[in-house]
Amino acid sequence: MPVKQVEIESLFHSDSDRVIIDVRSPGEYSKAHIPSAYNLPLFSDEERAIVGTAYKQESPERAMLLGLEFAGAHMRSYIEQALLLAPEKKVLVHCWRGGKRSESMAWLLSIVGFDVEVIIGGYKSYRKYALNYFYTHEPKLVVLGGQTGIGKTYVLHQLELQGEQIIDLEKLANHKGSAFGSLGQEPQPSTEHFENLLFDAYRTLDKTKRIFVENESQIIGTCLVQAEFFKQMKQYYYIQYTIPLTERIEHLIQNYACYPKELLKERFLKIKNKLGGDNLQKAMHALDIDDYGAAAMIALHFYDKTYQFGFEKNTTPHKIMLDFDYSDSILIAQEIIKICNNSSI
Numbered sequence: 001m002p003v004k005q006v007e008i009e010s011l012f013h014s015d016s017d018r019v020i021i022d023v024r025s026p027g028e029y030s031k032a033h034i035p036s037a038y039n040l041p042l043f044s045d046e047e048r049a050i051v052g053t054a055y056k057q058e059s060p061e062r063a064m065l066l067g068l069e070f071a072g073a074h075m076r077s078y079i080e081q082a083l084l085l086a087p088e089k090k091v092l093v094h095c096w097r098g099g100k101r102s103e104s105m106a107w108l109l110s111i112v113g114f115d116v117e118v119i120i121g122g123y124k125s126y127r128k129y130a131l132n133y134f135y136t137h138e139p140k141l142v143v144l145g146g147q148t149g150i151g152k153t154y155v156l157h158q159l160e161l162q163g164e165q166i167i168d169l170e171k172l173a174n175h176k177g178s179a180f181g182s183l184g185q186e187p188q189p190s191t192e193h194f195e196n197l198l199f200d201a202y203r204t205l206d207k208t209k210r211i212f213v214e215n216e217s218q219i220i221g222t223c224l225v226q227a228e229f230f231k232q233m234k235q236y237y238y239i240q241y242t243i244p245l246t247e248r249i250e251h252l253i254q255n256y257a258c259y260p261k262e263l264l265k266e267r268f269l270k271i272k273n274k275l276g277g278d279n280l281q282k283a284m285h286a287l288d289i290d291d292y293g294a295a296a297m298i299a300l301h302f303y304d305k306t307y308q309f310g311f312e313k314n315t316t317p318h319k320i321m322l323d324f325d326y327s328d329s330i331l332i333a334q335e336i337i338k339i340c341n342n343s344s345i
Helices: 008-012 026-031 045-057 060-072 075-085 100-111 122-135 152-161 169-173 191-203 227-232 245-256 261-270 277-288 292-312 329-342
Strands: 004-006 019-022 090-094 115-119 140-145 165-167 210-214 237-242 318-323
Touching: 008 115, 008 122, 019 075, 026 045, 045 060, 060 075, 060 100, 075 100, 090 100, 090 122, 100 115, 115 122, 122 191, 122 227, 140 152, 152 165, 152 210, 152 329, 165 191, 169 191, 169 210, 237 329, 245 292, 261 277, 261 292, 277 292, 318 329
Parallel strands: 004 115, 019 090, 090 115, 140 210, 140 237, 165 210, 237 318
Antiparallel strands: none
């Protein structure tokens, strides 16, 4: 079957049933990739390095011969893997910039009956499209803020369950945004892949309607929030709410007391300079005697000061402050929706 060259926009057709196959090396793929793509590498990382060196230091012809030598030994395996990934034999293939690797895999799959399309410009065109997307839309981002331990993530998910649009940045980043934020999480993606995940979540939402997002600093663990999106988080509405201190402490105990004490101590050590030696020792002692409430209170003392500093620098033009005497995330979400509707947000 003939191989069709398609623009990157075809990737986002809602009715597309093609399986996306990324033929770059495992290292390239693991660094960052199109979120829905599967990796079927034409070369291993080592083979790619050898071919690249030959291209630069010898000649394109020498690189081509080496590539044929490496790929030729795996042709049956490529087809078998492709059949597992795409039993309907409809695939969209890409490499780094739509060059020899994608062309070679597309040719092979086409001669065994696959319906193959190749993305013009490859992954590079995807990245250009994704990054540009943030600059060509003006979303109505409603940022949900408040002090540590108020359960913002729970409320965010309740908003979604009640029909609201959300983007969960912490879920995309595999990090809860504090010194304790990596506990219980999968390894973080690279910033580049985090941007891809953010774009993938963002592009499907209705930009004419409000989108809730949790207040974050621009760096979540090791992931950097895309600059234009972070800027847009400061341009519409900011909703801050409070709950009783006892409820905040209970949230922290529920979320973190399940982890080994040594891991909790390591996280306290990360903020020792801000806590001060005396508070650090008190926190360590509290953990030793299973007084998680006291340890949580020490952590809150630090994070509350940090949060207040950030709030004072917040330049969002519209702010709403809410005080709740309860912590029920369902009721808080319902009240936030009611206020947003009444305020035409």
